[in-house]
Amino acid sequence: MPQPRMMLVVTGDDFGYCPKRNQGIVECFQAGGISNVSLLVNACAAKEAADLAKRNNIPIGLHANLSEGTPVCQSLQQASTLVNQYGFFHGKMGFRQALERGQLSMKQVELELRAQVRLFRELTGHLPHHMDGHQHVHVLPEVREVFAQVLSDLRIPYTRVPVELGLHSCTWLPAHLQRFYMQVEKDALDSIPVFKRYGIRWPDVYLGLTTMGQNMSIHNLQKALSHAFAAGPSDTTFNSASGSNQPVVTAELMVHPGYPSHPQEGGCGEGPDDFSQSADRQHELSVLRDPSLLALYSQEGVQLCAFRDL
Template structure:
C-alpha cells in the first residue's frame, strides 16, 4: 500500500449525550466514518457510552465540559463560581462572559477538570487518550493554563487546537457563527505557546467548523481536506538513506457530531437536550459520514483514518 498523505482522526463529539447520540456514533464507527470519540462524563448516557466503547473497541478521549449541565465535583455543585443560582454551568456564552468579568475561580476550574478525568477513568478503566473542551472552553484565557497543567500532570498527551485552514474563505458559514469561530480561532492561536510549554501535542491541522450540521457534505469535506493537505505538516520532510525522501504525512483531526435527533427531555447534561441535539443536523452528519462516496474519497486522497493513539 502506498504511504498515506494524511493520518486523519475523525472524532465523534458529545458521546454520552443521549442514547440516540450514542447509537449514531456507534453506527458511524462501525461504518468506518469515524475513528475516535470524545466522552461527556456529566451527560445522562455517559455510562452507556463507556460500555459501548468497550464493547466495540472504540478509542475514546474526554470532552471536558465547563459550560453545559452540572459539575461532577460534588463540592462545586452549589455555591461555586462555575454555576448559576439553579446549580447549572453558565452556558457557552455565559461561561465566556463570566470569565471576561473575572468571576470564575481557576482553582475551581482545576478541581472540576480533575474530577471529570477521575470519573472518565472510573467509567472506562483507563485515562483519556486525548482531552479537548466542549464548546472549545479549553482554549479560553486562563482556562488554557489550568487545562494544560492538568494534562501535563496526568500525562494526557493530545488535545485539540481549533484553527481551521480555509475557515475565512468558506461561504457556507453564516455570519453569526463566523464571528464566534473567529474568536475561537484567536483563543486557539493564543493557546499554542501554553500547550507547547507543557509538552502537549495536537495534530498538524484541525477541521470541522466549516462542515458542521447541514454544511457537512462530501464536496465540503473534500474542500476541507484539500485545505488541510495544502497547509501541510508542521515538521519537515521525512528522509532516510534506506528509503529516500517521501512527502511528509499530514496529521489532522476532523470534529463531527453524528447521531439521531434527541427526544425532548431525554439526554443532555442535566437540563435536557439542546436545540442542535434535537435537530435533524445530527442525523444529516451521520448520513454523510456513512456515505460510500466519502470513504471512496478518503481512499482516493490517500487519507487513512486513525485514533489519537496512532499518530
Template sequence: MPTGFILKRRQTRKGYGWIEVYGSTCVIQWRPAIMPQPRMMLVVTGDDFGYCPRRNQGIVDCFQAGGISNVSLLVNTTAAKDAADLAKRHNIPVGLHANLSEGIPVCQSVQQASTLINHHGFFHGKMGFRQALERGQLSMKQVELELSAQVRQFRELTGHLPHHMDGHQHIHVLPEVREVFAQVLSDFSIPYTRVPVEPGLHSCPWLPVHLQRFCTQVEKDALDSIPVFTRYGIRWPDVYLGLTTMGQNMSVPNLQRALSHALAADHSGTTSSSASGSNQSVVTAELMVHPGYPSHPEEGGCGEGPDDFSQSADRQHELNVLREPSLLALYSQERVQLCAFKDL
C-alpha cells in the same frame, strides 16, 4: 522444464504470488504489495458521546460503518455510563470531552457553591461561561478541581485515562482556562489535545455572520493557546477541521474542500513539533464531527435536557454524510487513512 520456470502467477490486493519449478520441486513464492504511503492520517472524532442514548447509538453506527475513528466522551451526562460500556464492547478509541459550560459539575465541592454555576446549579452555558470569564468572575482553582474530577470520572467509567482531551464548545482554549487545562493534562500525562485552527475558515461564504464571528474568535483563542500547550509538552495534530462542516454545512464537496485546504496548508506555525513523529511527509489531522440520531425531548443532556442542536435533524445529516460511500472512496483516492489519537 528449465530450472526456475514460473508455472503460475496470481495477483491480489495484498500482493502477488507464483510457483517456481526447480527440476522436480515446486516452490511457492510470495511478495506482499507495496502500499502507497498515506498523505494524511486523519482522526475523525465524534464529539458529545454520552449525551443521550440516541447520540450513543448513532456514534456506534457511524464507527461501525467506518465514518469515524475516535470519540470524545462527556462524563457529566445522563448516558455517559452507557457510552463507556459501548466503547468497551465495540473497541472504540475514546477521549475526554471536558465540559465547563453545560449541565451539572462532576466535582462535589463545585456543585455546592462555586463561581462556575448559576443559581439553578448549572454551568453558565456556552456564551454565559465566556461572559463570566471576561468579567473576571470565575475561579481558576475551581476550574482545575472540576477538570481533574472529570478526568477521574472518565477513568472510573472506562478503566483507563484518556489518550486525548479537548473542550466542549472549545472552552479549553479560552484565556486563563487554557493554562489550567494544560496543567491538568500534564498532571495526568494526557498527551493530546485539540487546537481548532482551520485552514480555509475565512473563505466560507455559506457560514452565517454570527457563526463566522464565533469561529474566528475560537481560532484566535486557539492560536493564543499554542505557546501554553507547547510549554507543557502537549501534542496535537498538524491541522484541525470541523468548524466549517458542522450540521447542514457538512457535505462530501465541503469535506473534500476542507481536506484540500489541509493538505495544501503550511503547518509550521500551528502544529505541535512532535505530533507527526519523524515522518513529516504525512500530514496528521483531526476532523471534529457530531453524528447521531435526533434526541427525544426530555431524554439526555447534562441535567437540563437536550439542546436544540441535539434535537434537530443536523446530527443525523452528519451521520448520513459520514457513511456515504463517495466520502469513503474520497479518503481512499486522496490517500487519507483514518486513525485514532493513539495511532499518531
C-alpha cells in the same frame, strides 16, 4: 514533492449526550465513518457510552465540560463560581461572559477538570489519550493554562487546537457563527504557546467548524481536506509503519453524528439542546458513512486513525 498522505482522526464529539447520540456514533464507527470519540462524562448517557466504547473497541477521549449541565465535583455543585443559582454551568456564552468579568475561580476550574478525568477513568478503566473542551472552553484565556497543567500532570498527550484553514474564505456560515468561530480561532492561536510550554501535542491541521450540521457535504469535506493537504505537515514526519519517505499530514476532523434527541431524554441535566434535537446530527451521520466519502479518503491517501495512532 509527492502529495502528503494524511492520518486523519475523525472524532465524534458529545458521546454520552443521549442514547440516540450513542446509537448513531456507534453505527458511524462501525461503518468506518469515525475513528475516535470524545466523552461527556457529566451527560445522562455517559455510562452507556463508555460501555459501548469498550464493547466495540472504540478509541475514546474526554470532552471536558465546563459550560453545560452540572459539575461532577460534588463540592462545586452548589456554592461555586462555575454554576448559576440553579446549580448549572453558565452556558456556552455565559461561561465566556463570567470569565471576561473575572468571576470564575481557576482553582475551581482545576478541581472540576481533575474530577472529570477521575470519572472518565472510573467509567472506561483508563486515562484519556486525548482531552479537548466542550464548546471550545479549553482554549479560553486563563482556562488554557489550567487545562494544560492538568494534561501535563496526568500525562494526557493530545488536545485539540481549533484553528481551521479555510474558515476565513468560507461563504456559507451565517454572520453570528463566523464571528464566534473567529473568536475561537483567536483563543486557539493564543493557546499554542501555552500548550507547547507544557509539552501537549495536537495534529497539524484541524477541520470541522465549516462542515458542521447541514454544512457537512462531501463537497465541503473535500474542500476542507484540500486546505489541509495544501498546509502540509508542521514538520518533517514520516510514515514509519510503511517505511515510506512520504510526508504525512496529521489532522483532526470534529464531527457530531447521531440521531435527533428525544425532547425529554438527553443532555447534561437540563435536557438536550436544539442542535441535538435537530436533523443535523442524522445528516452528519449519513454523510460520514456515505460510501463515496470513504472512497474519497482512499483516493486521496487519507487513512483514518485514533489519537493513539499518531
